[in-house]
Structures are given as structure tokens and as C-alpha cells.
Amino acid sequence: MIRFENVTKRYRGTKRPALAGVDFEVERGEFVFLVGASGSGKSSCLRLILREDVPTTGRVAVLGRDLRSLANRKVPYFRRHIGSVFQDFRLLSTKTVFQNVAFTLQVTGSSRGFVQQAVPEALALVGLDGKEKRMPHELSGGEQQRVAIARALVNRPQVLLADEPTGNLDPATSVDIMQLLARINAGGTTVLMATHEAAFVDQMQRRVIELRDGEMVRDETRGGYGDRSMIPQLVPQEERGAAATAAFTAVQEVQRETESLEPLTAEMIASMKAERDAAAPEAAPAVTRTHPIVLPEVDVAELGVADRLGLSAADDDDEVGPTS
Numbered sequence: 001m002i003r004f005e006n007v008t009k010r011y012r013g014t015k016r017p018a019l020a021g022v023d024f025e026v027e028r029g030e031f032v033f034l035v036g037a038s039g040s041g042k043s044s045c046l047r048l049i050l051r052e053d054v055p056t057t058g059r060v061a062v063l064g065r066d067l068r069s070l071a072n073r074k075v076p077y078f079r080r081h082i083g084s085v086f087q088d089f090r091l092l093s094t095k096t097v098f099q100n101v102a103f104t105l106q107v108t109g110s111s112r113g114f115v116q117q118a119v120p121e122a123l124a125l126v127g128l129d130g131k132e133k134r135m136p137h138e139l140s141g142g143e144q145q146r147v148a149i150a151r152a153l154v155n156r157p158q159v160l161l162a163d164e165p166t167g168n169l170d171p172a173t174s175v176d177i178m179q180l181l182a183r184i185n186a187g188g189t190t191v192l193m194a195t196h197e198a199a200f201v202d203q204m205q206r207r208v209i210e211l212r213d214g215e216m217v218r219d220e221t222r223g224g225y226g227d228r229s230m231i232p233q234l235v236p237q238e239e240r241g242a243a244a245t246a247a248f249t250a251v252q253e254v255q256r257e258t259e260s261l262e263p264l265t266a267e268m269i270a271s272m273k274a275e276r277d278a279a280a281p282e283a284a285p286a287v288t289r290t291h292p293i294v295l296p297e298v299d300v301a302e303l304g305v306a307d308r309l310g311l312s313a314a315d316d317d318d319e320v321g322p323t324s
């Protein structure tokens with residue numbers, strides 16, 4: 001479905017290639033995370049797939065087409081099969097939700113009847129039915145990203161590319177968007193998502209391709225991707241309360257914090273103990289974690305984590321749930 005064959009990308013006026021010898025294949029129906037630090041080459045990969053750019057050497061083939069031999073005039077048709085969403089949503093600020101989603105269809109000459117049918121379907125899919133007449137500035141960030149996802153899906157593309165789609169969203173809303181993307185993938189759409197939030201990715205248990213300075217350093221299957229039995233691991237929208245989401249997020253945040261701590265050396269621990277013993281008991285240093293917290297297997301609602309963390313009362317900030 002998407003194949004990179006020994007792809008190198010060198011931008012004009014730069015010394016180091018942005019991508020070097022990148023080689024992978026994504027099969028139909030897969031969900032793949034493309035991870036790596038900022039500048040590692042994630043967006044460059046996505047631009048090559050969209051044929052916004054071409055490799056310096058190597059080959060990119062998408063949907064059975066070698067993109068190097070794809071004529072420029074055929075590029076717009078090719079792109080109809082690929083939806084894309086970005087960190088900054090890229091909505092048209094003077095158009096309504098409906099018009100934003102309808103826009104691509106109208107530009108590509110879809111009939112009025114088709115637009116009237118396809119746009120509400122796409123909005124319902126992302127949980128935004130009833131918000132057709134809103135303007136982008138009247139929506140939360142999570143809702144704006146849902147509009148962008150509806151727009152990307154309205155042509156029923158075979159592939160959805162998402163470039164840091166949760167980058168501008170708070171952690172709880174990011175969980176919602178991740179679940180939406182997983183649901184879209186469960187419907188058969190191949191999803192390739194670039195993100196630098198590796199801890200978040202590892203939690204989702206999907207295939208992970210990691211780039212470092214333009215080179216692939218990891219391609220991990222993570223237990224049965226493509227196997228639909230993985231999907232129910234995500235808490236269904238209806239059953240997932242805001243409290244459960246908040247709990248999940250809280251655990252993730254703690255994990256992120258502990259992961260960013262430097263590992264403690266024996267000398268550091270000894271000196272901390274000495275300091276603690278010297279200080280009055282009420283001035284004892286806070287507990288320092290020396291190993292990451294193991295996350296629960298997602299179904300936090302079932303585990304009652306929300307209740308245990310005292311987060312059950314947080315239902316009032318569930319601003320991106322489905323509207324009815």
C-alpha cells in the first residue's frame with residue numbers, strides 16, 4: 001500500500017540528508033506510528049507519500065503507483081485517495097464546519113447531492129453531527145481537529161496520513177483523537193501517524209517505525225497489528241467517561257515525568273539519604289521514582305482507576321464527546 005525503497009531525501013543547501021536509506025512497507029489496513037524527535041524526518045516521509053516532494057534517490061510507491069513516474073497533472077486525482085490531517089488543523093476560518101468539509105468535494109466537482117449526503121456522514125463519523133453551522137473559532141481544539149479529520153475522510157480515502165495530529169491538543173483530548181483514529185483504522189482505512197510522543201504511542205500497542213536523524217532505527221510490530229482483536233482494547237466512546245480519560249491521562253503524565261528524570265546513580269542515592277537523615281523529619285525529600293510506572297491495559301473505566309484517583313467528578317470537561 002505504501003512502500004519506501006532505500007529512500008534518501010536531501011534538501012537543497014543542507015549538509016545532512018533529512019532521510020537516509022529508509023525502507024519499509026505498510027500493508028492495507030495497518031495502523032502505523034512514525035515516531036522520532038523533532039527534525040528526525042517524519043514530515044518529510046509524509047510529504048513524499050503525498051507527492052508534495054520526491055526522493056533524491058530511492059523509490060516511493062503508494063497504492064501501487066510509483067510516484068516518480070506519476071505525471072503532475074495526475075497528482076490531484078492521486079491525492080483523493082489519501083486523506084491528511086496536521087497539527088495546526090488548517091481549517092478555513094471564514095467557512096462553517098459544513099463548508100470546510102464540503103470544500104474539497106466541491107473543488108473536485110462532486111455533485112450537490114453527493115455533497116449533501118457525504119458531509120453529514122463524515123461529521124457523524126467524527127462525532128460532530130449537529131455542529132454543521134459552527135465556525136471554526138466556535139469550536140474547541142479537539143473539535144477543530146475532528147472537522148479536519150472529517151474533511152480528510154469525506155472522499156473515503158484508502159490511506160489517512162496524520163502529522164502530529166495531537167500536537168496542539170491537551171492530553172485528554174489527544175486520547176479522544178487517538179481513539180477516533182483507531183476507530184477509523186478499524187473501518188479499514190490504513191493510518192500512518194507521525195508523532196514525537198513515544199510514551200503515548202507505546203501505550204497503544206501498534207506498529208512503530210522510529211526515525212533518528214533520518215535513519216530508521218526501529219520497526220516494531222507490537223503484538224498483532226492488523227489483527228482486529230486489538231481494537232476492543234480501546235475503550236468505546238459510549239462507555240468511556242471523561243473521568244476515565246482523565247485518569248488515563250494522569251497516569252501517562254506521571255510516566256512522562258518519571259521517564260524524563262535522569263537515572264539515579266548510587267552516589268546520588270547515597271547523598272540523598274544522607275541529606276534526608278540530616279534534615280528534620282518534616283523536611284524529608286519527596287519520594288523519587290527510579291523506574292517507570294507500568295501503565296494499565298487501557299480499559300481504565302473497567303479497572304476503576306478513575307474512582308481510585310478521585311477523578312470521577314471531572315465529567316463536566318468532556319467537551320469533545322459526541323453530541324446528540
Ligand code: ADP
Nearest residue numbers: 011012014018037038039040041042043044045
Ligand atoms: P520532523 O517532521 O520529524 O520534525 P522533518 O521531516 O520536518 O522532521 O525534517 C527533517 C530534516 O529536514 C530537518 O533537519 C529539517 O530541518 C530538514 N528540512 C525539512 N524540510 C526542509 C526544507 N524544505 N528545506 C530544507 N531542510 C528541510
Ligand code: MG
Nearest residue numbers: 042043044163
Ligand atoms: Mg514534522
